[in-house]
Each structure stands twice: as C-alpha cells, then as structure tokens.
Amino acid sequence: GVAGEVYVGGQGLAWGYLNRPELTAERFVPHPFASTPGERLYRTGDQARWREDGTIDFLGRVDFQVKVRGFRIELGEVEAALRSATGVNEAIVVARGADADKRLIGYVTxxxxxxxxxxxxxxxxxxxxxxxxxxxxxxxxxxLPLNANGKVDRKALPEPDAHAVEARDFVAPRDALEMQLARIWEDVLGVRSVGVRSSFFELGGHSLLAVRMVAAVRERLGQSIPLSVLFQQPTIEQLAQVLRDDSQDWTPLVPLERGEPGQRPLFLVHPGGGNVL
Known part of the structure; x- marks a missing residue:
C-alpha cells in the first residue's frame, strides 16, 4: 500500500543505453538486495504500490512530481480529481513558472x-x-496537443490567458489610484489588463507574491498596509478603498472561517513579532 518507485531486475535486464554511459549510470543501479555480486536494477521512473493480491497499482510518473511553494505535489492526483468531474473527458496538469512563482495550470477537454x-x-x-x-x-x-508518438505534448499546451479569465466581469481602472494598483498587479503577477474586480488570488497570486505586491505598494505609493488586508480585500477596487480610508485601524487578524454565534472561537497566534505568514 505504500507508494514507491518501480525497479526492474532479473536475467532479462538490458546492459544499458547504447553509447549513453551517463544515462546508463543514472538508470541502471547496483541491486542492494542481490545474492550475487554485480547484479543491477533499472529505475523505471514509475510510481506504484503493491496490492494485497500481489498486483502492482500504477500511480504515475516520479518525474511528474513537482514542488510548488514548498509543497510536493503529484500531478497525477490533481489530474485524477479533474477527470472525476462531470463532463470532463481528458485532463492534464502542469507546473509553470520559476521556483518562487511556480503555479499549477490544468487543461481539460x-x-x-x-x-x-x-x-x-x-x-x-x-x-x-x-x-x-x-x-x-x-x-x-x-x-489536447499530441506529439509524434501520440502522447500529450505538454510543452505545446497554451499559456492561460488571464484577460480571458476575467473578460466576463472586466471593469477597467477608473482613477489614478486604481490604475497604479493595476500596474503593480500586472508586474507582480505577470499578467495584462487587470480588472479592478478580479481577485488577486484567482489571477494566480499566492502568499509569496502577496508579500511582493505589498512591498511594491509601499515603494511606489508610499503607503504601508499589513498583508492581512489583501486576504480580506483581494480586489483592486477593495484595496483602493482601503488605501483612501486613512482612519481605518489595521489589524493582523485574518478570519479563516466565521463560525455561528455562541460557538467557542479558535485563534491561531503567530510568533512574537511575526505576521500571518
């Protein structure tokens, strides 16, 4: 039941890759449980687990595991969740962007x-x-785009169009402050034509980009806001209203879920001098 990488051994094992000694050394490794010296195993790159009846349950490719903001994610698990949705025929999930800005993109038919x-x-x-x-x-x-072997060509999958995502409810910036915030969001998120009612997080933002965005607001606009404000006011329209209201007292509290009246509240407190991150 435990997931692991599949290794293949035995008399039928190949000698290696022709004229590719580095790849051979990477994939054909010493057999750690061999009874005779010199035996080797081949690393398939497949992830699987044993079932109780002795069959092997294929889980996906090891090289399709990605790390996004510190979390190790099996792309096949996300794809399986997408395929289970009503009306979905095929689903592919890829990770795009640099390490700090890496994000998951799903493609479905x-x-x-x-x-x-x-x-x-x-x-x-x-x-x-x-x-x-x-x-x-x-x-x-x-x-889904296919390569010459009939497999999905992940490199040919198109970049998501943030403008198309928000086109239905797009509202352009209406004053100088909203325009300045829109420019900051476009730079931080790497998108174009940000509407004032689009959520920072629905456009691909996350906590690390939120820190960068708050820093940009401080540098370009000369106004400091706590990160908690963005989690509660995630649109340009809401954020601009907060920046205009000088009388508002900032609070580091971020409500994750509002319970029913009369229930005992739960507070998760950050370390001294810290913040919601």
Whole structure:
C-alpha cells in the first residue's frame, strides 16, 4: 500500500543505453538486495504500490512530481480529481513558472454534449483537494496537443490567458489610484489588463507574491498596509478603498472561517513579532 518507485531486475535486464554511459549510470543501479555480486536494477521512473493480491497499482510518473511553494505535489492526483468531474473527458496538469512563482495550470477537454466551465471545475476541486493542490487556472481546450508518438505534448499546451479569465466581469481602472494598483498587479503577477474586480488570488497570486505586491505598494505609493488586508480585500477596487480610508485601524487578524454565534472561537497566534505568514 505504500507508494514507491518501480525497479526492474532479473536475467532479462538490458546492459544499458547504447553509447549513453551517463544515462546508463543514472538508470541502471547496483541491486542492494542481490545474492550475487554485480547484479543491477533499472529505475523505471514509475510510481506504484503493491496490492494485497500481489498486483502492482500504477500511480504515475516520479518525474511528474513537482514542488510548488514548498509543497510536493503529484500531478497525477490533481489530474485524477479533474477527470472525476462531470463532463470532463481528458485532463492534464502542469507546473509553470520559476521556483518562487511556480503555479499549477490544468487543461481539460469536454465529453460530447457536456460544456465545461473553468470556474465550476475549480470550485469542485476546492471541495476535494487542499488549496495548494488546486490549479490557479483551468483551461478548457477542444483537444489536447499530441506529439509524434501520440502522447500529450505538454510543452505545446497554451499559456492561460488571464484577460480571458476575467473578460466576463472586466471593469477597467477608473482613477489614478486604481490604475497604479493595476500596474503593480500586472508586474507582480505577470499578467495584462487587470480588472479592478478580479481577485488577486484567482489571477494566480499566492502568499509569496502577496508579500511582493505589498512591498511594491509601499515603494511606489508610499503607503504601508499589513498583508492581512489583501486576504480580506483581494480586489483592486477593495484595496483602493482601503488605501483612501486613512482612519481605518489595521489589524493582523485574518478570519479563516466565521463560525455561528455562541460557538467557542479558535485563534491561531503567530510568533512574537511575526505576521500571518
């Protein structure tokens, strides 16, 4: 039942890769449990687990594991959750961006007669997966791009268009402050044409980018706001209103969930001198 990498051995094992000694040394490794010296095992790169009846349950590729903001994620697990959604035919999940800005992008195709809505798919994933495993964007395609071998060409998958994501409810900046905030968001998030009612986090933002955005507001606008404000006011429209209100007292408290009146509250307190991160 424990997941691990599959190694293959025995008399049928190949000698190695032709004229590729480095790859041979990487993939053909000494057999740690061999009864005779010189035996080797081949690292398949497949992740699997034994079942009680002795069969092997294939779980995915080891090289499809990614690390996003400190969390190790098996892309196949996210893909399986997407495929289980109503109307989804195929699903592929990739990680894009540099280490600090890496984010998950999901690509799906629809079954015939089942139109798909990206927002609905993301909402469904949030019910089944922890937040760090939910893709920042889900792109609905007519078909997944294939390479010459008939496998999905992950490099040919298109970049998500943030402008298309928010096009339905797009509201352009209406004054100088909203325009300045929009420019900051575009620089920090690497997107274009940010609407004032788009959520920072739905556009691909996360806690590390939020720190960068708050720092940019301080440097360009000369105003300091605590990070907690962004979690509670995640749109440019809301943030601009907060910056205009000089009388507001800042609080480091971030409500994760508002309970029913009369219930005992739970407070998670950061270390002295720290913040919500």
């Amino acid at each position: 629809a079954r015939e007669g089942h139109p798909l809505d990206a927002d609905t798919l993301k909402a469904g994933l949030k019910q089944r997966l922890p937040e760090y495993m939910v893709p920042s964007a889900v792109v609905v395609l007519d078909a």
